[in-house]
Amino acid sequence: MWLNYKSTFLIIVLMWLKCVKPWSYNPLCLVQECCNDDYIINDIKGLYSTIKSKIYGQHLVEVAIDAISSHIHFKPPKPLTLSFHGWAGSGKNYVSSFIVDHLYKRGFKSNYIHNFIGRIHFPEDSHAKQYKDNLYSWLKGNLTSCSRQLFIFDEVHLMPPSVLNAVKPLIDYRTNVDKIDYTQAIFIFLSNTGATLVNERYNELWSKGIQREDMKLSHFDSLISKGAFNEEGGFHFSDTIRANLIDHYIPFLPMQVNHVIDCIKDQFRERGVASPQQTHIDEILEYIEWAPADTKLYSKTGCKRISSLVAVAVAKHYRHTQKREL
């Protein structure tokens, strides 16, 4: 009997599936996100190169990427927990979004990415107990369906203390809780906790003549042991910190003028202006406030707002000249 073209097509698809995928492959995964390598792409090489080209002056971030790479490639004994510390505009969110985009094909749209924002998801101190219970059951529920999940907690300093205690039983060293595999999960915490001390230490090292690129994680380690990262806010009295369950604390260094200029140029490039004139760069720099009062070593707001400042500059110029290129 002759096969019509529909069933021929079906047979070809099935044969292709058998060749390239194991028999257990669920055909639904062709159209919807599944917990497999097709959707969890773990493009570590791409991640390294994006961070190198898009993040200015934060060489210590490479430690975080090394940790992620090792977590993915070797059977981890526990979930990976990273804590990013720095002032607004130092690149914490930027780095996390690159991590999301390079580990998950669907980026932030992936069902395996969870982005909790302190002020939005956990606003009321009086509801802390409820938040904590919800969070615990969400984490468990999600990790039951797929163990390769990424949880980002933003603005940890604005979360009611104790909410994060929900995380502790999951990131502890026990490999199986209720037969759920937690070990492959990644947790990233973002906050400005301890950032002022990071900046002070940076200043101190700088004045001793240590170049930024030569600064090591160990230069900032003593801040952690002194409890600097346990000041008021979501980590305060948190079991997570007390039990030393954070694998790596990554300080985001304050941005100096050359880094801010790199950010400005990058934003111009994003808007199709390949080589902005110095006067246009200077115009943007005038908006930036510098600290500390005496040395004016770094920008108080890092690279925050630069994108909107550049957007306005480009639009204004375009309005005057009807020309795209500055």
Ligand SMILES: *[C@@H]1O[C@H](CO)[C@@H](O)[C@H](O)[C@H]1NC(C)=O
């Ligand atoms: C997974 O986490 C989200 C929050 O990111 C939550 O809304 C959802 O209910 C969780 N799923 C399960 C099965 O618990």
